[in-house]
Amino acid sequence: MRAPVLLRGVPLSAGAAPALIQVNPTLHGSVDLKATRTRDGANMRAMVFDGAGAALRPASLPDPTPGPGTVLIRVLACGVCRTDLHVVDGDLAAPKPALIPGHEIVGRVVACGAGVERFAPGERVGVPWLGWTCGTCRYCRAGAENLCERARFTGYTLDGGYAEYAVADARYCFAMPPGLGDAASAPLLCAGLIGYRALRFAGDARRLGLYGFGAAAHIVAQVARHQGRTVFAFTRPGDAASQNFARSLGAAWTGDSTLLPPEPLDAALIFAPVGTLVPAALAAVRKGGTVVCAGIHMSAIPSFPYELLWGERRLCSVANLTRADGEEFLELAPRIPIRTTTTEYALDRANDALAALRAGRIDGAAVLVPGAPAAG
Ligand SMILES: [Zn+2]
Numbered sequence: 001m002r003a004p005v006l007l008r009g010v011p012l013s014a015g016a017a018p019a020l021i022q023v024n025p026t027l028h029g030s031v032d033l034k035a036t037r038t039r040d041g042a043n044m045r046a047m048v049f050d051g052a053g054a055a056l057r058p059a060s061l062p063d064p065t066p067g068p069g070t071v072l073i074r075v076l077a078c079g080v081c082r083t084d085l086h087v088v089d090g091d092l093a094a095p096k097p098a099l100i101p102g103h104e105i106v107g108r109v110v111a112c113g114a115g116v117e118r119f120a121p122g123e124r125v126g127v128p129w130l131g132w133t134c135g136t137c138r139y140c141r142a143g144a145e146n147l148c149e150r151a152r153f154t155g156y157t158l159d160g161g162y163a164e165y166a167v168a169d170a171r172y173c174f175a176m177p178p179g180l181g182d183a184a185s186a187p188l189l190c191a192g193l194i195g196y197r198a199l200r201f202a203g204d205a206r207r208l209g210l211y212g213f214g215a216a217a218h219i220v221a222q223v224a225r226h227q228g229r230t231v232f233a234f235t236r237p238g239d240a241a242s243q244n245f246a247r248s249l250g251a252a253w254t255g256d257s258t259l260l261p262p263e264p265l266d267a268a269l270i271f272a273p274v275g276t277l278v279p280a281a282l283a284a285v286r287k288g289g290t291v292v293c294a295g296i297h298m299s300a301i302p303s304f305p306y307e308l309l310w311g312e313r314r315l316c317s318v319a320n321l322t323r324a325d326g327e328e329f330l331e332l333a334p335r336i337p338i339r340t341t342t343t344e345y346a347l348d349r350a351n352d353a354l355a356a357l358r359a360g361r362i363d364g365a366a367v368l369v370p371g372a373p374a375a376g
Pocket residue numbers: 133134135136137138139140141145147148149150151
């Protein structure tokens with residue numbers, strides 16, 4: 001019989017004996033107390049970012065402990081996002097020192113800090129990029145917590161999921177829907193839901209262009225098709241594999257990003273971090289159309305003639321996510337249902353996963369699976 005989910009000491013006041021948290025037996029069958037164990041004082045494996053230019057470092061770190069309002073999660077899978085590449089390349093300023101990257105965490109709650117009522121040990125949860133907001137700045141008060149002046153981000157200014165365990169503020173975690181496995185669910189948490197936020201910025205566009213057909217586009221294409229839109233997929237010139245992949249997910253037309261589509265687009269979403277795509281996409285949308293830049297970082301946008309913007313074309317960016325985006329998307333995903341394409345890597349192969357993503361060798365998304373055997 002499979003051992004029950006391990007139990008974990010809960011941090012109490014100093015000197016108190018660690019409490020055992022019982023996995024909810026209605027969720028996970030009977031619990032054999034003799035088989036339970038704690039990891040008090042144990043170390044976890046993690047991959048650590050020490051600064052731009054260096055590979056992530058395998059490390060053995062003390063297990064994190066959940067403080068008030070947070071949950072301790074055993075990481076089952078953590079997606080590898082292009083934003084992680086921007087972190088390790090130093091494109092994003094001031095990451096947390098000795099950072100554990102990773103912001104597409106699917107895991108199981110093993111302990112809850114004081115005051116956590118949303119989740120119980122044993123539940124499968126997701127941890128996204130938005131890890132904490134202040135609740136008091138002008139953006140938070142206006143319902144735009146994605147723009148919070150003091151926001152903290154998982155795997156950037158907070159430790160993330162390239163590890164066996166992670167701690168997260170329970171208010172920013174999501175209950176993960178059933179229907180997809182752990183690794184398959186991970187890309188929903190950033191590629192999926194920030195892609196979904198970008199798609200909403202496209203309004204009721206029927207003819208939708210997707211520039212860069214990676215993790216986000218391969219999910220957004222499925223949502224767009226579900227909504228009855230026609231998808232035009234643009235890839236790096238000559239990338240036949242990505243174009244075939246896009247057609248397999250329902251794209252009506254695929255082509256090089258340097259080409260114009262056979263008919264003008266109503267909107268275009270740019271997922272590739274390439275500034276030259278902005279004038280290319282503006283040239284591809286009709287008057288009144290919208291171009292949405294969906295990445296956190298982009299190379300410089302070259303100057304372009306005003307005619308490309310003229311005609312009430314709109315150009316905007318999408319930043320981060322709100323919890324409402326996540327709740328809405330994770331409710332929708334199993335109804336479509338979204339299917340993801342993933343390539344799994346053991347935790348200690350995180351650098352290989354990042355290299356494959358950088359080289360464009362990943363169809364869909366790369367995902368780290370800490371429970372997989374180490375490559376050695
Ligand atoms: Zn705020």
